[in-house]
Amino acid sequence: MNKRRSASAGPAPLPLRNGVAPSRVHLPPGPWVRLLDFLLERFEHVPPDILRARLARGDIVDDAGLPQTLDSPYQPLRWLWYYREVPAEAPVPFDLPVLFRDDRLVVVDKPHFLASIPGGRYLRETALTRLRAALDLPLLSPIHRLDRDTAGVLLFCADPESRGAYQTLFQSRAVRKEYEAIAPLRADLGLPLVYRSRMQARAGHFTMQETPGVANSETFIELIEVIAAAAPGPRDDACGDAKQACDAAPEGGLGRYRLRPHTGRKHQLRVHMSALGLPIRNDSFYPELQPYAGSDDFSRPLQLLARAIEFTDPYSGRPRRFESRRRLCAGGAV
Structure with a gap:
C-alpha cells in the first residue's frame, strides 16, 4: 500500500511506530459500496487475505482514528491511515553515526x-x-x-x-x-x-x-x-x-x-x-x-x-x- 499526498489531508491520527510514520490513502468518488471493495481494487498487488485481515484487526483508521472494519461502507472524499508493512526486511548491520x-x-x-x-x-x-x-x-x-x-x-x-x-x-x-x-x-x-x-x-x-x-x-x-x-x-x-x-x-x-x-x-x-x-x-x-x-x-x-x-x-x-x-x-x- 502506497501513500498519496494531498494538501487537504489533516494531521495523522496515528503516532510514529518504532520510527515509522503512518501512510495514508485518499478515497475518491466512485461506485464502491463497501470500503473493502475499494481497497481490493486500489491495492490489487496486495493479496486479498492480507487486506481482509488488516481490516479485521482494525489496522486501518479514518481521520478521527476510528478503526475501519470488513463491513464499513465506502465514504468518499476522506483519508484513511495505516502502517505500511514490508515482509522479511533484512537488517543492515552498520551504524549510523x-x-x-x-x-x-x-x-x-x-x-x-x-x-x-x-x-x-x-x-x-x-x-x-x-x-x-x-x-x-x-x-x-x-x-x-x-x-x-x-x-x-x-x-x-x-x-x-x-x-x-x-x-x-x-x-x-x-x-x-x-x-x-x-x-x-x-x-x-x-x-x-x-x-x-x-x-x-x-x-x-x-x-x-x-x-x-x-x-x-x-x-x-x-x-x-x-x-x-x-x-x-x-x-x-x-x-x-x-x-x-x-x-x-x-x-x-x-x-x-x-x-x-x-x-x-x-x-x-x-x-x-x-x-x-x-x-x-x-x-x-x-x-x-x-x-x-x-x-x-x-x-x-x-x-x-x-x-x-x-x-x-x-x-x-x-x-x-x-x-x-x-x-x-x-x-x-x-
Whole structure:
C-alpha cells in the first residue's frame, strides 16, 4: 500500500511506530459500496487475505482514528491511515553515526546498504526511520537523499519550518558536494576533466542512460591517488583495518577519484564514470545491470562515498562543512 499526498489531508491520527510514520490513502468518488471493495481494487498487488485481515484487526483508521472494519461502507472524499508493512526486511548491520545536530539540522554518516528514506522493499532499515526512533524526532525529514548503495554525509531537518530554506540551497546549486570513488585506472585518459552528457531514465526501468542532445548533467573528475598497481596482490593497503581481504586489482590497477557533481541527476556519478571506462568498484548497475541475488553481499559495497557537503547556512550566514569519517576500501567494507 502506497501513500498519496494531498494538501487537504489533516494531521495523522496515528503516532510514529518504532520510527515509522503512518501512510495514508485518499478515497475518491466512485461506485464502491463497501470500503473493502475499494481497497481490493486500489491495492490489487496486495493479496486479498492480507487486506481482509488488516481490516479485521482494525489496522486501518479514518481521520478521527476510528478503526475501519470488513463491513464499513465506502465514504468518499476522506483519508484513511495505516502502517505500511514490508515482509522479511533484512537488517543492515552498520551504524549510523550523527556528525552534527542542532535545533534545525541533523547530519549523519550513512553507511552503504541503508536507504535514505522508506520506499519499496525498505521501511525500518532506512536512515530516516532509524533517526526518528533513536533521536525521538517524529517530524524529522530529509533535505536531500543518497542512493542506498552510496555511503557518506546525509542531511536531515529537525524543524519543518526550516526545511524549505535548506532545500532551496540544493535546488539552486548553492551546495558544494564532494565524493570519492574507487575505480580502474586509465593511462590514456587526461585528468582532471569535466564530463557532461544528457541523461534520462531507461523506459520501464530504474537505471539511467545517456542519450543524444543538450547535456543536463555535469561532473568534475580527478584522480587523487593510485591505490593498487596493475599487478594483483592478496590485499591492498587502502583497506586499512578492514577484516576482509581485498579483491585483486583489475588489469591497469585501481585509483581513488574525487568527484564534484555540478548537477544532481539520478545515478549521475555512476553513469559518468562508467561512460569514461571507469566503472565504480562493485557497481551492480553500470555498465551492465547484474541480477539480484535475493540478498545483499555486505562485503562488497559500492565504492562511492559522499565525502563532504559545504554551504552557507541560510539562517546564521556562516559557512558549514560536514565531512564523512568513513574510508573506502578497494575491495571490502568501508
